[in-house]
Amino acid sequence: MTTPPFRCGYAALIGRPNAGKSTLLNAILGQKLAITSDKPQTTRNRIAGIHTADDFQVVLVDTPGIHEARTELNRAMVRAATSATSDVDVIVWLGDMVTLANRIERGEPVLSREDENVAQVIERSEKPLIFVANKLDLVPHPLVLPVIDAIRTRMPTMKAAVPISALKGDGVTAVLNEIKALLPEHPALYPKDAFTELSERFLVAEIVREKIFHFTEQEVPYSCAVDVVKFDESERTSRGLVKVFADIVVERPSQKAIVIGKGGEMLKRIGTQARLESESLLGCKVHLALFVKVEAQWSRSQNGLKRVGFQ
Ligand SMILES: Nc1nc2c(ncn2[C@@H]2O[C@H](COP(=O)(O)OP(=O)(O)OP(=O)(O)O)[C@@H](O)[C@H]2O)c(=O)[nH]1
Numbered sequence: 283m284t285t286p287p288f289r290c291g292y293a294a295l296i297g298r299p300n301a302g303k304s305t306l307l308n309a310i311l312g313q314k315l316a317i318t319s320d321k322p323q324t325t326r327n328r329i330a331g332i333h334t335a336d337d338f339q340v341v342l343v344d345t346p347g348i349h350e351a352r353t354e355l356n357r358a359m360v361r362a363a364t365s366a367t368s369d370v371d372v373i374v375w376l377g378d379m380v381t382l383a384n385r386i387e388r389g390e391p392v393l394s395r396e397d398e399n400v401a402q403v404i405e406r407s408e409k410p411l412i413f414v415a416n417k418l419d420l421v422p423h424p425l426v427l428p429v430i431d432a433i434r435t436r437m438p439t440m441k442a443a444v445p446i447s448a449l450k451g452d453g454v455t456a457v458l459n460e461i462k463a464l465l466p467e468h469p470a471l472y473p474k475d476a477f478t479e480l481s482e483r484f485l486v487a488e489i490v491r492e493k494i495f496h497f498t499e500q501e502v503p504y505s506c507a508v509d510v511v512k513f514d515e516s517e518r519t520s521r522g523l524v525k526v527f528a529d530i531v532v533e534r535p536s537q538k539a540i541v542i543g544k545g546g547e548m549l550k551r552i553g554t555q556a557r558l559e560s561e562s563l564l565g566c567k568v569h570l571a572l573f574v575k576v577e578a579q580w581s582r583s584q585n586g587l588k589r590v591g592f593q
């Protein structure tokens with residue numbers, strides 16, 4: 283009996299904001315890498331995670347949701363998603379079944395203008411496509427096939443469609459099998475136990491940003507950037523301690539007041555939750571010091587964007 287060849291390559295997770303791309307990445311990795319929230323436009327950068335099995339390895343690239351962008355920051359986010367499609371072997375289009383099935387129930391075309399924007403980005407990439415119908419736990423199952431049929435009509439070269447619930451982990455193995463089938467024969471690019479190339483510094487900044495998304499409302503999370511100014515590991519081996527100093531950059535004094543909260547209560551909440559999660563990520567104690575700074579209109583300036591990782 284001959285063993286099947288090893289396969290290895292890249293797959294991009296593409297879709298509208300809030301479809302569950304980051305949740306699926308975490309479900310596949312079996313641990314949290316990408317931050318998630320119930321608010322759209324949570325992911326801002328390309329987040330790559332590595333999954334290795336006996337006969338294949340895939341680098342999964344989570345991307346910001348594709349949307350109609352108005353600010354510099356949003357345009358940079360959409361560019362990050364669009365450009366990710368050109369560097370991969372496979373595209374996984376995640377659709378939120380709640381919004382797609384609702385359109386069927388209302389007798390509207392399944393794909394809205396926003397979905398069409400996603401379809402066009404995928405079409406231009408000319409990459410093999412897997413459609414993933416996510417949030418299956420929230421929709422009546424008879425609505426699944428009509429949605430998949432509509433996607434197949436729009437994208438006739440689609441290779442596979444998989445209904446899943448990323449949140450519950452249902453169907454995740456089926457997605458992996460479909461991805462594997464489309465990867466090139468190639469030796470592994472990373473060691474078996476590799477999980478990501480992202481720095482701990484970046485991941486801690488993301489954890490803080492996630493807590494801001496969870497605890498604040500309206501425009502506040504969108505106006506926040508987290509900038510780790512010092513990541514001090516000098517006591518990591520001796521005392522099992524990493525000291526992180528980070529700025530939360532907001533755009534207006536009123537937002538600063540919200541992020542700090544009455545008597546500093548909100549900042550304390552954000553800081554405590556972010557510290558606990560950073561400790562489990564780094565596997566040691568973390569001292570996390572957060573400072574809130576105002577930088578007017580950072581999300582509209584080139585300098586501000588550089589700070590959050592966009593050139
Ligand atoms: N019920 C249910 N909720 C889900 C499922 N997958 C994701 N969610 C929820 O949907 C919301 C958005 O999930 P994310 O993973 O942050 O979505 P995303 O596509 O990465 O969003 P952006 O980063 O904003 O583009 C979160 O509240 C998730 O918990 C699912 O299968 N079922």
Ligand SMILES: [Mg+2]
Binds near residue numbers: 304305316318346
């Ligand atoms: Mg995301």
